[in-house]
Amino acid sequence: MGGCASLPSLGEPVNDAPRRAALLHACQRPQATEVVFRTLIHWPGREVSLTEVVKMTPEGGFRAAGITDIGSTLYAVQVAPNGASRVLSKSLPFSDRWLLDGLVAELLIPWQRPHEASQGTPNASARVGEPQLYRQSDGTWTLVHHAGNDLHLFIFDADGNWKEVRRLSGGHLRYRASLEWDGEPIPKIIRVNNPGNHYRAVRERVSLQ
Amino acid sequence: MVLLSLLALGTGRAASGASAKEQAGSLPPSELLRRLRESRAPYHTFATRFVQRKHLAILDVELQSEGMIFFRRPGSVRYEIVAPVRSLMTYDGKKVQCYTFTEGAWKLLNNPAATAIGQVLRQIGRWIQGDFDRDRKMFDIDVVPADNYAGCIRLTPRSEALTKYIRRVEIYVEKAPEYRVTRVIIRESEVDLTDMRFRQELRNPSIPEGTFSAPEASNACVGIFPPVDRPDPNESPTRSGAAGRPPS
Missing domain, CATH: 2.40.128 (Lipocalin)
Known part of the structure; x- marks a missing residue:
């Protein structure tokens, strides 16, 4: 993914409050x-x-x-x-x-980590106030969080495990980080790609x- | 510049004939420096283990690491951290190499600071031989009394630019007959410091092949140190904590 990429495809917006709550619960602040x-x-x-x-x-x-x-x-x-x-x-x-x-x-x-206030308008189909949960065709999930001019994407695998985070500013990727877990509350390995720097x-x- | 602490190798155990009178107090500065230099002359190689504690006041944490240093005249150096993470810097007299152990394997780094590290490693080589002469350009060197030690050698940067990163290096020399440096404190500020304690120094050990160039020599290097079956005197309560009340 390049540093000047447009917003990644998030898949289908999903109005699934229990799923959204489960994902949020799965990645509470350690x-x-x-x-x-x-x-x-x-x-x-x-x-x-x-x-x-x-x-x-x-x-x-x-x-x-x-x-x-x-x-x-x-x-x-x-x-x-x-x-x-x-x-x-x-x-x-x-x-x-x-x-x-x-x-x-x-x-x-x-x-x-994302919190209950997570919301955003990452694509044309989403409206402010709707649950910002998306599902890809491969079964992965994305929670979208707006923080000022930044957009944070929290990506989970099909089982609901948090595996990646991306931060974008003005449509540009600031960084992308993949997370490897071993059962501890902090990832065992974090791999970051910062194309801007x-x-x-x-x-x-x-x-x- | 924290590698200044490696000066400790340059002041290891000495076959000294110090008098009882000298043991009771600190030697004159020039005399202590002279004895340190002379004490190294008979030896061609050195190896020592160390424990390094880094105190960061703003985090209120103390990070501890363990490592070992090898030296061979005229200037080859191996500086290796073995725990809790592993890293290595070598200088074989020609080339500086920096490694880190990551994801289960040694990785050679293309370190932009390699040139500076090489300068420091060469400086270490001089210290290991007890040679402080060139340091006088960068540091004021004096010797002050320290409880339970023959003296404390203090290196104070002459330039403000260097003082920004390091306030002072303090090298504690044991009393005669050992004249052995067992502790080095590097003060980055009034509150942040690195405290290194040395143990199991070996003089004229056989140096494993590849020591000064290859990370794979790590196990062989560790292997030359005898098992620790009893506490090192340097780790005793009288030598720990505020040992000797380091001069302020």
Whole structure:
């Protein structure tokens, strides 16, 4: 999928409140308060490995940091419960926005799940206020969530397991992440493709509290 | 720059003839540095294990990792993290290679920082030989007293640019006759630090083939260390926590 792709085909809109509720229930926000990931980032012709730590604050926000293999801090950020984020420290040759909208947003995917207020108008057949649940011909399901100018697509397999998330802005794909689960509340592996920033990232969960 | 901590290898066990008077207090700075350098002279290869604790104040977390370092004169270095994740940097005197262990296999990285890492690894090589001379361009070096140690060598960056990333490196040298560095603290800020403790240093060990170039040598490298059947003195309560009250 390219970075300037139009909206993906979501399939048929489905007015199935029990199904929608079941999918929402299946991906409730995890109670994990501290998670460590091993991350490998690929750009064309170069790669960087690091360790990333996410800690949830008692107020419902987050603090996160990236650390190099030799122990130095690459970045440290804070995300308020309302989603406002800021960089506390950074030794990366990128802007704060690049970091917050890219690496950090992708790092927090396991906590950025759809909620009951999910709604949107992703295609002409949908109307605001209708349940934004879609079904593909292969049996997969998609929940659509509008967040400002962004569109979040939460994609589930036919059994209702959350397997992918896509974030689009203005019709452009910001990132696409596939999730591999092993029974824990945080995915075992998260694979991200960020075409706008020209990188792919693989996060492997190292520890979970 | 956190690899400054590897200076510890350069100040390992020394066959020192220090007097009882010297054991009671800190050596003069130049004397301690001289002894460290001389103590390394008889050895061609070194290997040590380490435990590294990274404290991040803003997250109120402490990340612990374990690893090992190998060195062979004149400047080959292997720096490997073995747990909880695995990563490796090698320098064979010509080429720097960075690896990560991901999805069940070693992966060679095309790391954009390889040149800088190579500089640091060469710097480590000098330290391992007890050579601080070139560091004086970048750091002020002094030695201060530290409880239970022969002294603490402090490297303070001269430039503000470097101070932004590292405030100071503190290298704790055990009292005579060992003159062994067992702890290095790298202070990134007033509250964030990396604390490395070294154990099981081997001098003049046989170096497994591929140590300075191949990730596959990992098991062989681990294998040269004897099993830990009793606590390392470095891990005892008197050497842990606020050991020696590191100078502020």
